[in-house]
Amino acid sequence: MAEKWSLGRALRNVFVKPTIDETTWDDLETALLTADFGPDITERIVDELHEKVDRYRTTDPRDLQRMLEETIEEHFAKFDTTLKLTERPAVVLVVGVNGVGKTTTIGKFANFLRRYGRSIVVGAADTFRAAAVEQLATWAQRGGAAIVRPQQEGQDPASVAFQTIQYAQQTGTEIVLIDTAGRLQTKGGLMDELGKIKRVVEKLAPISEVLLVLDATTGQNGVIQAEAFLEHAGVTGLVLTKLDGSAKGGFVLAVQERTGIPVKLLGQGEGIGDLTGFTPSVFAKQLVS
Numbered sequence: 001m002a003e004k005w006s007l008g009r010a011l012r013n014v015f016v017k018p019t020i021d022e023t024t025w026d027d028l029e030t031a032l033l034t035a036d037f038g039p040d041i042t043e044r045i046v047d048e049l050h051e052k053v054d055r056y057r058t059t060d061p062r063d064l065q066r067m068l069e070e071t072i073e074e075h076f077a078k079f080d081t082t083l084k085l086t087e088r089p090a091v092v093l094v095v096g097v098n099g100v101g102k103t104t105t106i107g108k109f110a111n112f113l114r115r116y117g118r119s120i121v122v123g124a125a126d127t128f129r130a131a132a133v134e135q136l137a138t139w140a141q142r143g144g145a146a147i148v149r150p151q152q153e154g155q156d157p158a159s160v161a162f163q164t165i166q167y168a169q170q171t172g173t174e175i176v177l178i179d180t181a182g183r184l185q186t187k188g189g190l191m192d193e194l195g196k197i198k199r200v201v202e203k204l205a206p207i208s209e210v211l212l213v214l215d216a217t218t219g220q221n222g223v224i225q226a227e228a229f230l231e232h233a234g235v236t237g238l239v240l241t242k243l244d245g246s247a248k249g250g251f252v253l254a255v256q257e258r259t260g261i262p263v264k265l266l267g268q269g270e271g272i273g274d275l276t277g278f279t280p281s282v283f284a285k286q287l288v289s
Contacts, residue, residue, distance in 0.1 A: 007035040007249060007287055011068070015061040020053060024061065028068075035287070036219060037250030041257060045071055069288040075253055076280030079262035083237070083277065085113075087208050089168040091176045091201055094239075095194060095229050096213035098182040100222070101241035103132065105213050105267060106177050107139025108275035109239075112265075113175055120145040121171075123164030123178040125157040125197060136179050142272050146173065157181065157193060158200040165204040176205075191232040198234070209236050211264065216243040216251050223258055230259055237264035239275075249287045252278075 010031040014024055025046065032042040045068070052067045085092070094109075096102045103126075110120045122140040126132040127150045140147040148164040161178050168176045178201070180194060201207055212235045214222045229235055238261055240252060252263050263278045 007031060008289055010034065011065065011288060015065045017061055019059045020061055020064055024064070025050070028064075032250060035250040036254060038220070038254040041075070041250070041254055045075070065288060069284050072253065072287060073280050073284035076256070076284060079256050081237075081262045081264050081278045081280065083264050084208050085118075085175060087206055088174055089165065089176045089205055090174065090208040091165065091178065091205050092209045092211060093178050093180060093194075093197065093201075093207060093233075094211050094213060095180050095233050095235070096182050096239075097225055097229075098129075100182070100213045100215040101267065102182060102213045103135050103179065104139055104270075105239055105241055105265075105275065106136065106179055107143040107145075108267060108272055109177060109265065110140060110143030110145035111272045112275050112277075114144040118175050119173045120175045120177060121164060121168050121173045122147045123161050123176060124149050125160040125164070126179045126181045127153075127155050127157050127160060128181050132179070145177070146171075158196045161197045162200050162204065165201055169204065191228060194229075194233050207234075209264075210234050211237050211239050212261070213239045213241060214255065216240045219251060220254070220258075223255055230261070235259075235261055237262055239263075239265040239267065241267035243268050249283065252283065 014027045014031060017024060029042055029046055032045060048071050049064060049067055053064060094102055094106055106122055110122060113120050122136060122145045124133045124136050124147060133149055137147050148167050150160050164176055164178060180197060181190060198207060210233055212226055212229050214226055238255060240263055243266055256263055265275055266278055267275050
């Protein structure tokens with residue numbers, strides 16, 4: 001089986017040369033494009049590196065490697081990637097189209113928060129799909145979270161969300177994660193539903209975060225697909241799932257720059273523990289080394 005392409009390995013081939021020459025720049029540009037940085041960001045990064053190399057009058061590829069890491073980190077650091085979860089209860093709406101890994105992300109996020117000693121309840125407010133509730137219950141259990149289910153089939157999603165907040169307030173549960181529907185066939189109806197959930201929840205507690213789950217393997221199509229959520233749902237942070245950080249990591253930066261919304265969580269595997277917070281310096285180092 002062929003070895004999987006990765007940005008780090010491609011860059012190592014760029015930086016092993018004895019000196020910086022024209023092929024260095026061509027190879028660097030190709031590596032960034034292949035890693036899903038996109039043409040605009042790739043051009044900007046290469047231009048910035050040209051300027052730094054000229055300013056410091058270096059011909060050492062190791063200097064270029066260090067400058068690349070610093071430049072990528074600077075681009076990431078323009079966004080505040082901190083999760084805002086100080087309210088009690090802290091209410092998080094999780095939104096996104098069906099099929100992006102929303103349900104599994106909620107279970108992984110619950111597990112992530114449990115590692116910090118937080119108590120979590122999950123609200124099964126995607127009441128349009130019967131299977132969604134059972135799937136969510138399985139992942140909530142794996143993540144160590146309680147779950148509030150619909151009391152009858154087809155229950156109004158906003159009322160499930162309301163009951164979940166009530167449960168958190170009555171039991172002293174610190175963090176509420178609310179699953180929402182992701183069908184885009186009736187975009188207007190879906191956004192109206194999300195708006196209703198937000199209004200009902202805010203009668204009891206402020207909403208701390210609205211996290212949009214995107215499938216990194218769909219690239220820019222994923223952003224286009226999610227534009228309705230970006231426009232109408234008051235999204236405060238992005239969660240990227242199915243991300244191979246070394247191969248397609250440029251998508252993280254591309255999606256932040258395109259949406260103006262920070263990436264706050266990364267899913268890099270199928271396991272319950274495969275969700276991490278997003279730290280610009282760590283991710284830039286992973287990409288480049």
